[in-house]
Amino acid sequence: MMRRATSRGDTVTDRSGPVKAAGAILPVRVHTPTGGQTPVQENNRVLKRPYRYVYEVLAIILPIAALIYSLQLLPRFGIIIYKEQYLTLFIAICVAISFLVKPFSKSQVRETPPWYDIIGAVLALIVGGYIFLNYDEIVRSLGLITTDKVIVSVIGIVLLLEVARRHVGWTMVSVGLLALGYAYFGHYLSGMFETRVIRWDRLVTYNYLGTGAIFGTPVYVAATIVTSFVVFGQVLFLVGGGDAISDFAFALMGRRKGGPAKVAIMSSALFGSLSGSASANVATTGMLTIPMMRKVGYSPERAGAVEAVASTGGLVLPPVMAATGFLMAEFLAVPYATVAIAAAVPALLFYFCVYLQVHLEAVKASMEGADATELPDLRDAGRRMIPVAVPFAILLWTLFGWNWNPAASAFAASFATILMSLVLPSMRRPARAYVRTFVEAGEATVFIAIMCAIAGIVVGCLGLTGLGSSLSQNLIAASGGSIWLLLIFSAIGCIILGMGVPVTATYIILVILIGPAFEQLGINKMGAHMFIFYFGTLSFLTPPVCLSVFVASSIARSAPMKTALEALKLAVVAYIIPFAFVLNPAFLLQGTLVEIGAAIIGGVASVFLISAGLVGYLARRVSVVMRLVLIAIGVASFFLTGLHPAFALLPLAAIVLLYGQQKLMGGSAAGAVVGS
Incomplete structure (x- = not known):
């Protein structure tokens, strides 16, 4: 059995010393399989009594x-x-x-x-x-x-x-x-x-x-909702939830073609959906997945990019969305469930694109999965996931079914986890470990509370000066009233301001600065806020200050800028879909059933075309010209679907035609379209 990250007990050390990433909502405790220096470390004192x-x-x-x-x-x-x-x-x-x-x-x-x-x-x-x-x-x-x-x-x-x-x-x-x-x-x-x-x-x-x-x-959300989810995450990790999630991901995906990369996607999505730090996600899961990707044939740059993109994507994936989703609900004055539901389809399309590229590339290069002797048993891993799934079920049911406030839902899930750990011997911990967990929950809350407080200074100053409204007026004037130009200007501003700044703070500042401009042009409020959130998050992947990529490249020992270019390729849909859901709210599950259905079907087919074009493979290799055609049709279809639901059939027809042509030409599609 391979060495695994552990979440039991107190701080775990590797050969390079204690590891804990600043800014993570969940605890970051990792072993370094290679024995190398961990890229994310806190510069904390180890205090003595008193x-x-x-x-x-x-x-x-x-x-x-x-x-x-x-x-x-x-x-x-x-x-x-x-x-x-x-x-x-x-x-x-x-x-x-x-x-x-x-x-x-x-x-x-x-x-x-x-x-x-x-x-x-x-x-x-x-x-x-x-x-x-x-x-x-x-x-x-x-x-x-x-x-x-x-x-x-x-x-x-x-x-x-x-x-x-x-x-x-x-x-x-x-x-x-x-x-x-x-x-x-x-x-x-x-x-x-x-x-x-x-x-x-x-x-x-x-x-x-x-x-x-x-x-x-911002500080109110940090001091209530974020803190409650920090407690849930800490308790879950204490009783072995981190190990269970990681083992299940490895057992389910590890044997498939390009298995370690698929493990990286799944485990990073699961960890990232509860975490508040993209860099910490990379450090947590990347220590295991990046070396395994290298072992089955991935280049250092590709391995680092897969981990960086998958970890960053967790920030836009419900149920937690790096705590920013809770802030969005407060700003929009809607239940958090509304925000989480709206965020689901874009996030799943993003991960579908990453998964498809990884899978098609593995089939194209005839990559195998990880050695079965290095992977956990699937049946055993599934049994260990059952106790972990129960608190998640309570969280989701109270949050979406009973419409509890998010803090109450998270605390209910935490109490359920503690009760289960007292009943099940495999999850039980000493009493002092539970106390220590609450201490660490408090410590983990400090970072995001301080960042939200600094963002509050910006909000206060903008309120005093009125810059937000005047800047919005000038943005509208600069764009000539064009929604497309306004979106492009705003996307660039989000990425630039988000470089080196926590995503929550970026969102707060930009909503105040450019949010009024979106509203004045009649842009859907949910779409506008989600647009700002997405491009603030993408600053973690966009050169030159791409923090997730730098952490991943230090583990993979790859060239950072080459890794960043690979990451941009994998994350391409994340740069397209914010424009799509602003112009077509059906991607946010807002509209008629026909419109929503067309958006989902067209989005999935468009992602398939873009992924096949980027990798250059479907049932067999695709020519350069055809790759460009596939990408163009895929990108165009994202926006055409909003004009009329019938346009959702365009990318589907393109897939059928190309796939049928390649089959007739003798391409073996076994495992190319259906994951293996």
Whole structure:
């Protein structure tokens, strides 16, 4: 049996030391089969007592507080708190934890925090505690600027920017500082960027104490829904869910043609749909799948690209969608189930395209599957998946069937997982392991909460300056009212802004900046938000700053830019389908049954044509000219289907004609169209 990633117990180490990826919603614990350096590592302190006890208490407070607030337990006892009170305390604890575990610089990692980090943590708690205890008075006089409000706001913003720098470097800090600088100095500019005069005390108090900035919707979602799903993921991994998912993927797909690549697609989709970090997905599954792909004949670049694309695609795949789906539901004021259902078809078409390319390439090159002796037994892996499937069934049923709020659904699934682990000996863990899991859940929440808070600064500054509406007007003017030009400009902007920025923050900023332009041109709201989300996610694959590709190429030991080009080829549908579902909402399951059916059938057939054209194979090899024809018909069919449902028959007819022609010419189609 091959060495496998493990999810049992505490932090697992490989030969290169502890591994845990920053920004992951689910824990990242991987072995390195090759013994090489893991590409994604956190620069955390390993605290000693008593600081470790302080850190653990603070960390465990976060999921417990989220549970109490999300399920509205306090009002049942007559205790009412403002949403902002809860969020202020939540962020204060996140900042304090960051000061304790994140050193000032990479060269200063040590077990005891220096005096200035201790002061930073204490200040964060004092500021949060002051606002929490005095919020009644603060909210009644919110328009009145006082010295105490200015002091706590300045301290709070400075501490927040500093811990953001420690988490992700200067990228997000620069975004926050640029927003603050623009709001303060914008009145010196002219034209569309000119703003009214905004006093600095008004600027800082609005951002830190107001309801539409730092402690707005993004942080609210992070402190409730995201935290609840973090808990679910941590508990699931604790009881062996990660091993069960991975083993099942290997047992089901490993023996097929090009099996390791298909394992990468399946396992990365399963992990990625629950994770908040594309890079962490690569590090988790790629350690196993990339070496196996290399072993059966894939080039280093192709192996890295398959893993990078499959892992990044998990961010747009329900049920979790990197937490951004929950934010989208809040912005659109619709149930999360509506967002998840709308996202299903585009995400499945994306994975179908990746799978088809992998399969056709394997048949074309006569690749075999992995050695059966290296794979888990399918029957045993299936049995181990049953206990894991039960919490997922509870999550989906409560979320979509009973329309519970997402946080309540995730906590219900977590409790079900814990109860099952107490009943089944194979899943049972020591009591301290469960406590440790809640501590790690709190730690895993910190990153995304801090990023959402920084995004909140941008939202607040845009609200003060009105840049969002003016920029939208200028985008419409630049595009001449053309939806196509507006979409192209917006796609480029999403990718550029998303480079090096967490996808959740990218989505928040861009929805405020360019969302109004989509609305003014009458674009479907769901399609507009999903478009921004997709192209923000694609920044992880698009050169030059393609983080997923860099992580995958470091594991595969491949040339990053060549790997990126392979990734673009595999992910081509992800660049096409956002344009398609904006122009034809049937791809988002909005419309009549005929329109939706035509969109799905036409989309599947179009993906088939594009994949066959890119690989150059169907029942036999395809000429260069025919490859171009197939790609052209496939791309055109995505958009023609929206004009009339009958156009869905066009790509189907092209497949039948080409397949029949190749069969008559003697091509062996066995296993080419139907996976083997």
